[in-house]
Amino acid sequence: MAVDPSKIVQLGNGKNGNLVKPYDANDDSLLTKAGLQDTVWATRLDAVMGWARKFSLFQYPFVTACCGMEFMAVSASHYDTDRFGAALPRFSPRQADMLMIVGTIVHKQAPVLRTVYDQMADPKWVVAVGACAVSGGFYQNYTSVPGADKVIPVDVYIPGCPPRPETILDALVKLQEKIQHSRHDVI
Amino acid sequence: MSETTPELSDALQTVLQGLGDKVLAWHDQHGDDTVLIRPEHRLEVATWLKECELHFDMLMDNTAVDFIEEEPRFEIVDHFFSTKTFKRLRVKCRVPENKPNAPSLVPLYGSANWMERETYDMYGVVFDGHPDLRRILLYPEFVGFPLRKDYDKLHEQPLFEARYPGVRETDEVINPRVGVELPIHGTEVPR
Ligand code: SF4
Numbered sequence: 013m014a015v016d017p018s019k020i021v022q023l024g025n026g027k028n029g030n031l032v033k034p035y036d037a038n039d040d041s042l043l044t045k046a047g048l049q050d051t052v053w054a055t056r057l058d059a060v061m062g063w064a065r066k067f068s069l070f071q072y073p074f075v076t077a078c079c080g081m082e083f084m085a086v087s088a089s090h091y092d093t094d095r096f097g098a099a100l101p102r103f104s105p106r107q108a109d110m111l112m113i114v115g116t117i118v119h120k121q122a123p124v125l126r127t128v129y130d131q132m133a134d135p136k137w138v139v140a141v142g143a144c145a146v147s148g149g150f151y152q153n154y155t156s157v158p159g160a161d162k163v164i165p166v167d168v169y170i171p172g173c174p175p176r177p178e179t180i181l182d183a184l185v186k187l188q189e190k191i192q193h194s195r196h197d198v199i
Numbered sequence: 200m201s202e203t204t205p206e207l208s209d210a211l212q213t214v215l216q217g218l219g220d221k222v223l224a225w226h227d228q229h230g231d232d233t234v235l236i237r238p239e240h241r242l243e244v245a246t247w248l249k250e251c252e253l254h255f256d257m258l259m260d261n262t263a264v265d266f267i268e269e270e271p272r273f274e275i276v277d278h279f280f281s282t283k284t285f286k287r288l289r290v291k292c293r294v295p296e297n298k299p300n301a302p303s304l305v306p307l308y309g310s311a312n313w314m315e316r317e318t319y320d321m322y323g324v325v326f327d328g329h330p331d332l333r334r335i336l337l338y339p340e341f342v343g344f345p346l347r348k349d350y351d352k353l354h355e356q357p358l359f360e361a362r363y364p365g366v367r368e369t370d371e372v373i374n375p376r377v378g379v380e381l382p383i384h385g386t387e388v389p390r
Contacts, residue, residue, distance in 0.1 A: 119357050120338045126359075153352055154345040155337070162357070 061196035065109075065135065066188040067097035072108035074128060077115030079142035082174040091177040096184045105131040110187070113166075116144040117157040129164040137191065139183055140166045143173040208232055210253055210286040217251050218244060231289060238275065238292040242302040242328075245290075248279055249307055253286050255279035258308035261315055263322040267348040271295040273324055277304070294324060303329040321346035 071093075075083060087093055087101070102108040105128045117125055129138070140160050143149035146169045148158035160166060167190060170183045207215070207225075211232040215222055221244055224235040236244050248255040260278040271293035279288045294301055303326035304311035315326045316335040323344035326332060334341065341356055 119355065120336075123358055154350065154355060157357070158355075 057198055058196050059192070061198065062192040062194060065196065066191040069096075069098035069110040069137075069184075069187075070100055070102050070108045071098055071110045071112050072103075072105050072128065072132065073101050073112050073114055074125060075112075075114040076117065076121065077142075077144060079114045079144070079174040082177060082180070083112065083114045083141065086177045086180045091181060093181070093184060096181065096188065098184055105129075106133060108132055109136050111136065111138045111164075112141055113138065113145040113160045114141045116149065116151060117160050117163065118155045119157055120155070122157055122163045125160065125163050135196070137167045137187055138164060139168045139170065139187060141170045141180060141183075142175055143171060146171060149173055210284075210288065213251065213253055214248070214288060217247060232287065233289040233291065235291045235293075238294045238301040241275070241277075241290075241292055242304065242307070245277070245279075245304050245307050248288065248290075253288075254281045254283040255286070255288055257282055258304060258310050258314070259287075261304070261311060261318055263318050263324050265322060265346065265348045273299050273322060275301055275318070275324060299324045300327050301325075302327050303332075305329055320344070323347065 073080075073083060085091060087099075093099055098110060105111070109132065111129060111132060113125070129136070138160075140146050144151065144156070145160045145166075148156050150173070152158070157163060168183045168187045170179055172179055175183075206227075208227050208230070211225060211227050211234075214232070214234060215225060218234070218236075221236050221240045222234045223237065226233050245255075245258075257280040258277060259280045260276070262276050264274040264276060266272055266274060273294050273296070275292050275294060277290045279290065280286075292301060299322075301324065303315055305315065305326075306328065312329070312331070313335060315329055316332060318324050319326065319329075319332055320334045320336050321344060333339070337345070338358065340358065343350055343354075345352075
């Protein structure tokens with residue numbers, strides 16, 4: 013039987029991130045005709061990958077300075093990054109896919125940071141937490157790197173010295189949006 | 200120093216009597232007993248301080264001050280503490296810029312090792328007799344001594360080139376991981 017492409021339900025279009033189309037009684041697509049509209053979701057593999065990846069972020073906390081206190085507060089149960097699927101800090105970069113740069117980076121540390129980034133397996137994302145990691149903050153001297161993005165690419169920047177926990181959670185949500193809308197190559 | 204004024208604290212009087220002519224100047228402003236000595240006497244003075252009845256058995260701090268317009272230029276400052284009599288003493292000595300050398304206190308105090316390395320790292324003061332005088336906080340590739348007053352505070356010495364060197368804030372590049380064009384935030388801003 014030849015399939016009319018216009019009749020296939022496109023539940024996730026990857027643009028607005030909707031994976032599930034609202035139930036529609038007048039829907040005459042193939043799935044509905046087969047009686048599977050509640051059981052099977054048709055979507056793009058890409059969107060499913062993004063959906064899965066955005067809720068299973070394993071973080072590697074690169075904590076170097078005072079922002080680390082705020083990071084601990086965010087990870088603990090009051091704010092709880094686990095609600096967004098980013099719960100378990102991995103203490104090996106090889107098991108992590110979200111690098112959180114929390115604190116000041118100095119020039120002596122920069123090669124270490126790059127090594128950690130290089131050791132992480134793709135796909136990987138980087139969050140710069142705090143003014144220091146974003147731009148060097150109020151340090152402008154012989155030793156501080158003016159922004160971690162001099163060393164490695166950064167996906168989300170969180171301002172504040174230190175940022176409020178809500179800001180960090182907001183950044184997490186922003187990163188999830190970005191992951192959902194990115195291209196995810198399968199093989 | 201035989202003649203001492205009655206206002207001096209007991210500890211400073213003892214130190215002045217014991218050190219004699221080695222003391223060039225002293226004061227005990229706000230209760231901070233301070234003596235100024237010659238740099239070549241640093242080790243002898245510390246030896247005496249450790250063995251005298253006040254028992255200055257702990258070297259609490261070692262640092263330097265850069266008086267850039269004066270000669271001798273650098274002032275080495277040592278802070279001693281006695282865990283027996285709970286007295287404190289500050290010992291200073293001045294070294295010139297062309298030969299910033301002073302004897303090391305490592306033979307007497309183990310704590311002097313890292314503190315003198317830091318003073319060397321930041322000010323370039325050389326401690327003769329130090330077993331391992333190399334940089335402690337900065338990296339070996341660093342040129343110059345950053346806490347000297349003539350070191351430009353904006354002069355950075357990165358270990359490798361910045362990502363996207365020369366890219367300006369307004370430029371866009373392809374992010375190879377996501378495949379979309381992104382504005383680049385990490386840029387070289389001319390100072
Ligand atoms: S941004 Fe502020 S709180 Fe965070 S590491 Fe820098 S100085 Fe510390």
